[in-house]
Amino acid sequence: MRIKPLVSLLAAAFAAPAVLASTSGVVISQVYGGGGNSGAVYKQDFIELFNAGAAPVAIGGWSVQYASATGTSWQATAIPAGVTLQPGQYYLVREAAGTGGTTDVVGDLTGTLALSGTTGKVALVKSTAALSGAAPAGAEDLISWGPTGTGAEGAAPAPVLTNTTANLRAASGCTDSNNNAADFATGAPTPRNTSSPVNLCGGGNVNQPIIPSCPDQAVVSGTASSFVVSATDSDSRVNAASVVGALPAGVTLGSFVGASADGVAATQQINVDNTLAAGNYNLGLKWDNDEAQTASCTFKLSVSGVVTIPAIQGSGAKSGMDGTTVTTGGVVTKLINNGFYLQDPDGDGDATTSDGIFVFTSTAPTVAVGDKVNVSAKVQEYSVSSSAASLANPLTELSSVTNVTVVSTGNPLPLPVEVSLASLASQSDMERYEGMLVHITDPLTVNQTNFVGSWGQLTVSAGGRTLNPTNVLRPGPAALAMQAANLARSVVLDDSSATKFPNPTPYLWQDGTVRAGDTVEGVTGVVDFGPSTDSATGPLAYKIHPTAAPVFARPIARPLAPPAVGGNVRVASSNVLNFFTTFTNGSAVPGGGACPSAGCRGADNQAEFDRQRTKILAALSGLNADVVGLMEIQNSGNFAVQNLVDGLNAMMGVNTYAAVPLPPSTGTDAIRVAMIYKPAKLGLMGASMSDDNAINNRPTYAQGFVAPNGEKFAVVVNHLKSKGSCGTGLNGDTGDLQGCWNLQRKQQAQRLLDWLPTVTATAGTDRVIMLGDFNSYAKEDPIDLLTSNGIVDLVSMFDPADYSYVFDASAGRLDHGLGTAAIAAKVTGATSWHINADEPEWIDYNTEDKAAGNDWYQPNQFRASDHDPMLIGLDLTKGFTGTDGRDNIVGTAGDDIIEGGPGADTLTGNGGRNQFVYRSMGDAGDVITDFKPGVDTLVLTKLLTANGIASADPLASGHVTCTANATGAIIGIDADGAAGPIKSKPLLQLKGIACAAVTATSFKF
Structure with a gap:
C-alpha cells in the first residue's frame, strides 16, 4: 500500500467520529423539498444517502419513502438491484421537479416523489414495500422536519425548511444520535452523489474505494x-x-x-x-x-430497432406513438439552448408526414449541426399551455432522452422543403413541416415587433400585412374567416435563444429598430410551434428558427413628420401611455403629489420619466396641432397636463400651448382624458364639460372652440372600456373577435350619443369632433352604433384601412376621429401618424431588463406610446365674395377666403392666413392692401386652367409675372410665358410689397 501524505493522516485524525444508530451505517444525510419552487436554485427535490460505516453496504432493493408531516400514507422510490455504497460514499436520489429553479440536480437515481418545501418526513427502508402510519416502525433511518412533523427520531423533528434551505446531517453525514433535532441543521442545498469526494467517518487511515x-x-x-x-x-x-x-x-x-x-x-x-x-x-x-x-x-x-422520424410524426396533429420509448436517427439541423432538431435525410416520400422532430435535452445539447446521430427517448406531445388550441395542436418531440450516439460528423443537411405560406389553406397545414428545414418562397412582411426585445420574435406574413378583421368587416363568419386566413399566411421568426430579453436584441437595423411593414425574403429555417407573444396563454403560431440571418428591407420609411391633412385648423388625439408625474417607486416630480388610489402606472423613477417625457414632447411638437386630446394621463387635476404644456412651450415658444380648464369631474380612475390647445389660434367657447355617468370608466370631456374669424367647433375626448380582463355574460369574450366588455363599450357609445346635445348647446355649434381611444375597431358594435346614428367616421372618408394599433400581429384602428355631419363637411384630411404601433416596445422609455449595450432608446418621437396619434385637418376659413362692381372687402382677424370677382376691388385680409381667389382675367384690377408673403396665398388654379396654362412652375416659366411699380408689385398673367411674344397682362396690385418677397410660397397654382 502506498504511504499516505501527512496531511491525509492529520485530516483523518481530526475527522468526526461516527455515532451510529443505523444498523447498517447507511443514513439519510440530506433532504430538500423546495426544488423548482419560487426562489429556488435547484429544479428538483432530492434525498441524499450516506454510508457512515466502515464497510460497503449493498442497498439495491431498498427504498426511500416520503409522507407528509402528519401523513400516514407513504410513497416509495425503489433503489435498483446491484447498488453498493462504499464507506464514506454518497448516493443521491433526484425526485420531482417544479417549474422554477435554474440548476438540474445530478442524481444517481431519479424518482417522482414531490417533497414538501416546509414540513414532511422521509424514511430509508430495507425493502420496497410502502410503510404505513404516522410514526412507522421498521425504517433503517428516518427524518421528520418542521414543527408539525410526526415520527421523528428523538424528542423533536428537524428544523422547518424553505425553498432555499435543506436539512443537512451534521459532520457531513457522520453524526447519527437518533435525534433529528440534534443531528440536522438547515443550510443551502448541497446535493452530493456517488461521484462526489468520499467522506470517511470515524478517523484512522481508511483506504478510499x-x-x-x-x-x-x-x-x-x-x-x-x-x-x-x-x-x-x-x-x-x-x-x-x-x-x-x-x-x-x-x-x-x-x-x-x-x-x-x-x-x-x-x-x-x-x-x-x-x-x-x-x-x-x-x-x-x-x-x-x-x-x-x-x-x-x-x-x-x-x-x-430504429423507428423513422416520419413514422413517429404520423400525418395528424398528434403522434400515434405518444408515450412510447423509441430509437430513431437523423441529421442535426439546428441547435437551441435546450435541445436540437433532427431530420431524416431520406424521408418517407409522404408530403403529409414531417421528416423532422425536436429533441428536448433540457440543457445545452452536446451534438453539432451536421452530426448524424441515433437518439433513444420517449415520444411526447408537448402543449405549451392548457388552452384548447394548444391541446389540439401539441408539439411532437422526443424527451426523457436516455442515449444520443454520434454516428458521423460533418454531414450535409437535408435540402429545405419549399413552402409558400400564401398557398396554405389553414394554419394547421404547417403541421406537416413540424421540425423540418423549410424555405419560405414568399416575400414576407413584418406584422408585429412587440416581442423582439422580450423573446427575440417577429411575426411576419405572406401577401402583405395582416389587418384586424373587425377593422374592415363586421363581426361574423366573414371576419372569422379572415382571421383564419391571416393565421395561415403568418409565421413567427424566432431567434432560437429561448431566452427572455436576449442580448443582443436580434433583427434590429443599424438605426435601432425593426418596424412593422419592413420586408424580408428567402427565409430558411426549422419549423416550430408555440406562443406568438410573451404569454403562454396567448395566441399560438408556427415559428421558423432561421438557419441563416434574415436580411430586411424597409419599403416604407420611418415617418419623420405627420402626413399632410390640409385645412387651417388641426385637431389631434394622442395616447401618452400612462404619463404620470408620480412614480411607481414613490417619488415624484416636485409637486406631483401621491399616487391615486388606483395606483401609479407610468415611469418607475425620475430617469424613466425624463425618457418618457422627451418622447411624448417630440411627438406632440411634431403633430403641431391646434387642439390635442390626450388619453392615459395621470388623474391629478391638470398638474401632469401642465407639465407637458410647460415642456412644449419651452420647445416651441412661450404660450404656444395652454391646458383646457378642468371639467366638473375627472372621475376616480388613475388616468383621465385631457386637452391642450393653442390660445393664439383658438379661443374657448363656453365652459369645459364632462360626463361622469356611471357607465363611463373615465368621464368623457368636451370643450368648445372659436377661431378668430368666428368659426366654431367642439372637441369631445373619449377613452372607452378596454378589451382586457373579461366580465361575464355579454361582457365576456363571446368569440366574435370583439373581445371583452363589448356590451359596456356599446353602452358607452350610446351614452355619447345621448350626451351630444349637451355639448352642442354649451359650445354653441353643431360642429363636433369625437376623438380618442374607443378600444373598438372600425367595424365593431360601438363604432357601428355611432355611424348608424348619423356620426361620420372621418378617417374612413380618406383611408378605410388606416390603423393606430397592432395587437396579436394584426393592425387596426382603436383610435378614432368621428364627427357630426356639420363638421365632416369641413374636414380636409384625417389619418394616423405611424410612429408608435409599428415600432418595438423594446425601444420605449422603460429601462428594466435592458443590459448594458442593449438599450435602444433614442430621444425622439418613435414609440412614445403603443397607440399612433391621429391628426384631422379642418377648413374653418370665412368666405367673402364680391359683386360685379367695385367692392371694398375687409376680412376677419382670422383665416378668410376672399373672392372679389369682376370689377376693380379693394381687398383687405385684416389678419390670419388669407386666400385671395381668382378664376379668370375678368377678375383683374384688384388692390390687396395688406398681403403677407409666406402667410397669405394667391389662388390662381382655376384662372390658369381657364387660360390653358399648364406649367409645373408658372412663376419660373414666366406665365405668372411680378413687376414693381411706385406702390408695390403688379402680378400679371402671360398666356405664352417668358419665351412667347404675348405680353403679360396685369391681374392685381400688392400694395407695399416688393417683387423680391413674392415667391412660389405666395401662390396656389
Whole structure:
C-alpha cells in the first residue's frame, strides 16, 4: 500500500467520529423539498444517502419513502438491484421537479416523489414495500422536519425548511444520535452523489474505494457503435478492467486507458457489432487498482430497432406513438439552448408526414449541426399551455432522452422543403413541416415587433400585412374567416435563444429598430410551434428558427413628420401611455403629489420619466396641432397636463400651448382624458364639460372652440372600456373577435350619443369632433352604433384601412376621429401618424431588463406610446365674395377666403392666413392692401386652367409675372410665358410689397 501524505493522516485524525444508530451505517444525510419552487436554485427535490460505516453496504432493493408531516400514507422510490455504497460514499436520489429553479440536480437515481418545501418526513427502508402510519416502525433511518412533523427520531423533528434551505446531517453525514433535532441543521442545498469526494467517518487511515461509473447504454440494432465506461479512485490508480461473466456475441472490450494519476479516471471502451440482435443485455465489469482493491459495476445495454422520424410524426396533429420509448436517427439541423432538431435525410416520400422532430435535452445539447446521430427517448406531445388550441395542436418531440450516439460528423443537411405560406389553406397545414428545414418562397412582411426585445420574435406574413378583421368587416363568419386566413399566411421568426430579453436584441437595423411593414425574403429555417407573444396563454403560431440571418428591407420609411391633412385648423388625439408625474417607486416630480388610489402606472423613477417625457414632447411638437386630446394621463387635476404644456412651450415658444380648464369631474380612475390647445389660434367657447355617468370608466370631456374669424367647433375626448380582463355574460369574450366588455363599450357609445346635445348647446355649434381611444375597431358594435346614428367616421372618408394599433400581429384602428355631419363637411384630411404601433416596445422609455449595450432608446418621437396619434385637418376659413362692381372687402382677424370677382376691388385680409381667389382675367384690377408673403396665398388654379396654362412652375416659366411699380408689385398673367411674344397682362396690385418677397410660397397654382 502506498504511504499516505501527512496531511491525509492529520485530516483523518481530526475527522468526526461516527455515532451510529443505523444498523447498517447507511443514513439519510440530506433532504430538500423546495426544488423548482419560487426562489429556488435547484429544479428538483432530492434525498441524499450516506454510508457512515466502515464497510460497503449493498442497498439495491431498498427504498426511500416520503409522507407528509402528519401523513400516514407513504410513497416509495425503489433503489435498483446491484447498488453498493462504499464507506464514506454518497448516493443521491433526484425526485420531482417544479417549474422554477435554474440548476438540474445530478442524481444517481431519479424518482417522482414531490417533497414538501416546509414540513414532511422521509424514511430509508430495507425493502420496497410502502410503510404505513404516522410514526412507522421498521425504517433503517428516518427524518421528520418542521414543527408539525410526526415520527421523528428523538424528542423533536428537524428544523422547518424553505425553498432555499435543506436539512443537512451534521459532520457531513457522520453524526447519527437518533435525534433529528440534534443531528440536522438547515443550510443551502448541497446535493452530493456517488461521484462526489468520499467522506470517511470515524478517523484512522481508511483506504478510499474504487468508484465505477457504468451508466445504462442504448444503441441501435444494425449499426456498429461503441461507448466508454470509467472508474476512479481518489488515492490510487485504476489499472485494469475485466469482464464479469460472459459478454454476448457481438459485444467486445475495446481499448483500456489506465489512470495516469490518483483520482484520474480509467476508461474502458466497449464495442457493439452491427449483428447484435435487438434486446436488453446485462453487462458486468470488474475494476482493479494498484493497491489490490477491486470494484464491480453492472449496467444494461439496450439494443433497439430504429423507428423513422416520419413514422413517429404520423400525418395528424398528434403522434400515434405518444408515450412510447423509441430509437430513431437523423441529421442535426439546428441547435437551441435546450435541445436540437433532427431530420431524416431520406424521408418517407409522404408530403403529409414531417421528416423532422425536436429533441428536448433540457440543457445545452452536446451534438453539432451536421452530426448524424441515433437518439433513444420517449415520444411526447408537448402543449405549451392548457388552452384548447394548444391541446389540439401539441408539439411532437422526443424527451426523457436516455442515449444520443454520434454516428458521423460533418454531414450535409437535408435540402429545405419549399413552402409558400400564401398557398396554405389553414394554419394547421404547417403541421406537416413540424421540425423540418423549410424555405419560405414568399416575400414576407413584418406584422408585429412587440416581442423582439422580450423573446427575440417577429411575426411576419405572406401577401402583405395582416389587418384586424373587425377593422374592415363586421363581426361574423366573414371576419372569422379572415382571421383564419391571416393565421395561415403568418409565421413567427424566432431567434432560437429561448431566452427572455436576449442580448443582443436580434433583427434590429443599424438605426435601432425593426418596424412593422419592413420586408424580408428567402427565409430558411426549422419549423416550430408555440406562443406568438410573451404569454403562454396567448395566441399560438408556427415559428421558423432561421438557419441563416434574415436580411430586411424597409419599403416604407420611418415617418419623420405627420402626413399632410390640409385645412387651417388641426385637431389631434394622442395616447401618452400612462404619463404620470408620480412614480411607481414613490417619488415624484416636485409637486406631483401621491399616487391615486388606483395606483401609479407610468415611469418607475425620475430617469424613466425624463425618457418618457422627451418622447411624448417630440411627438406632440411634431403633430403641431391646434387642439390635442390626450388619453392615459395621470388623474391629478391638470398638474401632469401642465407639465407637458410647460415642456412644449419651452420647445416651441412661450404660450404656444395652454391646458383646457378642468371639467366638473375627472372621475376616480388613475388616468383621465385631457386637452391642450393653442390660445393664439383658438379661443374657448363656453365652459369645459364632462360626463361622469356611471357607465363611463373615465368621464368623457368636451370643450368648445372659436377661431378668430368666428368659426366654431367642439372637441369631445373619449377613452372607452378596454378589451382586457373579461366580465361575464355579454361582457365576456363571446368569440366574435370583439373581445371583452363589448356590451359596456356599446353602452358607452350610446351614452355619447345621448350626451351630444349637451355639448352642442354649451359650445354653441353643431360642429363636433369625437376623438380618442374607443378600444373598438372600425367595424365593431360601438363604432357601428355611432355611424348608424348619423356620426361620420372621418378617417374612413380618406383611408378605410388606416390603423393606430397592432395587437396579436394584426393592425387596426382603436383610435378614432368621428364627427357630426356639420363638421365632416369641413374636414380636409384625417389619418394616423405611424410612429408608435409599428415600432418595438423594446425601444420605449422603460429601462428594466435592458443590459448594458442593449438599450435602444433614442430621444425622439418613435414609440412614445403603443397607440399612433391621429391628426384631422379642418377648413374653418370665412368666405367673402364680391359683386360685379367695385367692392371694398375687409376680412376677419382670422383665416378668410376672399373672392372679389369682376370689377376693380379693394381687398383687405385684416389678419390670419388669407386666400385671395381668382378664376379668370375678368377678375383683374384688384388692390390687396395688406398681403403677407409666406402667410397669405394667391389662388390662381382655376384662372390658369381657364387660360390653358399648364406649367409645373408658372412663376419660373414666366406665365405668372411680378413687376414693381411706385406702390408695390403688379402680378400679371402671360398666356405664352417668358419665351412667347404675348405680353403679360396685369391681374392685381400688392400694395407695399416688393417683387423680391413674392415667391412660389405666395401662390396656389
